[in-house]
Amino acid sequence: MSTPYVRRSGSGPAVVCLHSSTGSSKQWTLLTEHLSQRYEVLSPDLYGYGQSPAWSEKRILSLDDEIALLRPVLDSISGPFHVIGHSYGAAVAFKLALTVPNRVRSVTVFEPVLFNLIFSLKETQVAAKEIWAVRDDVRALVHAGETERAALRFIDYWSGPGVWDSLPSWQRQAIAKRMVKVVSDFDATFGNPTPLEAYRELDIPTLFLYGLESPTATQEIAQWLGGHLPRAEVRGLLGMGHMGPVTHAEQIANIVVRFVEKQPKGILVHQIRRTLKRQVAS
Numbered sequence: 001m002s003t004p005y006v007r008r009s010g011s012g013p014a015v016v017c018l019h020s021s022t023g024s025s026k027q028w029t030l031l032t033e034h035l036s037q038r039y040e041v042l043s044p045d046l047y048g049y050g051q052s053p054a055w056s057e058k059r060i061l062s063l064d065d066e067i068a069l070l071r072p073v074l075d076s077i078s079g080p081f082h083v084i085g086h087s088y089g090a091a092v093a094f095k096l097a098l099t100v101p102n103r104v105r106s107v108t109v110f111e112p113v114l115f116n117l118i119f120s121l122k123e124t125q126v127a128a129k130e131i132w133a134v135r136d137d138v139r140a141l142v143h144a145g146e147t148e149r150a151a152l153r154f155i156d157y158w159s160g161p162g163v164w165d166s167l168p169s170w171q172r173q174a175i176a177k178r179m180v181k182v183v184s185d186f187d188a189t190f191g192n193p194t195p196l197e198a199y200r201e202l203d204i205p206t207l208f209l210y211g212l213e214s215p216t217a218t219q220e221i222a223q224w225l226g227g228h229l230p231r232a233e234v235r236g237l238l239g240m241g242h243m244g245p246v247t248h249a250e251q252i253a254n255i256v257v258r259f260v261e262k263q264p265k266g267i268l269v270h271q272i273r274r275t276l277k278r279q280v281a282s
Helices: 025-035 063-075 088-099 122-143 147-159 169-177 179-190 196-200 216-226 249-261 269-281
Strands: 006-009 014-018 040-044 081-086 104-110 206-211 232-237
Touching: 006 025, 014 025, 014 063, 014 088, 025 040, 025 081, 025 249, 040 063, 063 088, 063 179, 081 088, 081 249, 088 104, 088 179, 088 196, 104 249, 122 147, 122 179, 122 216, 147 169, 147 179, 169 179, 206 216, 206 249, 216 232, 232 249
Parallel strands: 014 040, 014 081, 081 104, 104 206, 206 232
Antiparallel strands: 006 040
């Protein structure tokens, strides 16, 4: 079993932070500074990023594989925890909450890339075609060995035209090396089989954030899925795009801390509700 690299800081109730594609646990440095005064913050590197191992299996990566990688981190936490995720990390965060709902106190996500949810909807076909084209372009360029061109397509789609060219050469080189894993991230999110009905059963306090300057695909997911979650607060943020947790780290940290701190510290309310539901059903 692979073991992920994880950054730990602080003490108290646990908070698990999951980073976006091409990123690493370093993404959450500022948020960790805010939270670690009262919480134990655990920020693992997902497969192929930071100091965690690369995905080396010949089969296609799934979100379940990312959860399996995180098992040692989860096993090290004695009680329930909060989970926070951005983009690909937010998709993993939702998968984590669905896998161990009785352990999750709250979920905070910024634009989870749960693309499978918009592919079957007539009203989101424009957004679906848009992100499908990005995936196909990135995959083709990576398979042709043109990782820098793949990175340009990927970064400028998510961050805006010209952002790739504005990056220093060392950063462009680092991102280009991660594009092979980005293809696997697309595989995991496009192939995610979790239906909408599963999210409707996710009776956990959820903060759903998205940028009002983000690509159509993730705005559509935020607005549509956020409206179907039973206990979700959905917020669109002005002047912010998909990389909001990086470009507006202080603002996002303040929002996240307020949401986490207002959650009950005792027994999980959704556990009681689920137990009562089962009793009534029986």
